[in-house]
Amino acid sequence: MNAHVAALVIRLQEQPSHTGSLIMTLMGDAIMPRGGAVALSTILDLCAGLDIGSGVVRTAVSRLAADGWLLASRQSRASFYEIGPARRGEFVRAARHIFGPSRRPHVEQLSLILLEAGEAREALRNRLTRLGFVAWQGVMIAPERPLPPSVAANVLAVTATATDDTIMRLATKAWRLEGLAALYADFIETFRPIADIAGGFTPRDAMLARTLLIHDYRRIMLRDPRLPVAFLPSPWIGADARRLCAAIYAGLRLASEQWLDANALIQCGNLPPADSSLGHRFADLR
Known part of the structure; x- marks a missing residue:
């Protein structure tokens, strides 16, 4: 050998x-x-x-x-x-x-989703996880992507660009x-x-x-x-x-x-x- x-x-x-x-x-x-x-x-x-x-x-x-x-x-x-x-x-x-x-290599925005309290919270969290989101300090985040209408109608979502240092630090910690x-x-x-x-x-x-x-x-x-x-x-x-x-x-x-x-x-x-x-x-x- x-x-x-x-x-x-x-x-x-x-x-x-x-x-x-x-x-x-x-x-x-x-x-x-x-x-x-x-x-x-x-x-x-x-x-x-x-x-x-x-x-x-x-x-x-x-x-x-x-x-x-x-x-x-x-x-x-x-x-x-x-x-x-x-x-x-x-x-x-x-x-x-x-x-x-890697897929979608040129995406420069991050989706941040806040899940509101309620009976459907855990189901939404699980579905977002399957869609590639990760949880960090109560927020679900992922590189920006379209959400299925059934999900989008039940969450509060915002986007932020990668040029924001805070967002970069968030990505480093979350992943x-x-x-x-x-x-x-x-x-x-x-x-x-x-x-x-x-x-x-x-x-x-x-x-x-x-x-x-x-x-x-x-x-x-x-x-x-x-x-x-x-x-x-x-x-x-x-x-x-x-x-x-x-x-x-x-x-x-x-x-x-x-x-x-x-x-x-x-x-x-x-x-x-x-x-x-x-x-x-x-x-x-x-």
Whole structure:
């Protein structure tokens, strides 16, 4: 094993167990573009390279299946898992959030909504949360967007521009951008050493490094609201982390796909070729 990959594996072992999350990363990043199904033996093989025991993996896979994230099947004595049909849309949305550009990047106004007391308050709060609003000191805020008429008729809403320093401070606090920036800084420090050498990894090392890269990046990105540029500190370290991740991913992609070609199994043999979604990842940075 490459020394840099070995260091990443040691770092993983020093963290609290996230085996279920790691398997979700594998399924969403590597397996979904290639049909969404894979043999348990393939998952066990990859996790063994990350020093995760088979019993821990089997327990994590069983829990994911119980929660509907994975669907199990058997052929003779072999077990296979595919992304649960009811959960596939969530994998697709997560991939768009992780690998795609931010949406509505040029919005410069913030919507602030004050919820009045009443029986409908909690229902409105929950609906606004689903629409992308966050709560801060009794106010719901989000980059400006049209509200459904049924919501707009029942709330008091105002807008403010990002040029107002008070609004910028509000965005920083509400979305906890300082903590998010610290996570991105740690990501950069961890993975920068492999940026220039990723293209020379063996297929197995490339697959291990790719899984760890996206596992770490995914965990940060699922906390990141991908705010429009106007509401972010300048310069924004999240943009640097995204460029680094894209560069390393490009370097690892060919060899890691070769590992999948040779080692990842489904019920009728090897995985099918990747669909077009794989080639579109980080496409806006190329």
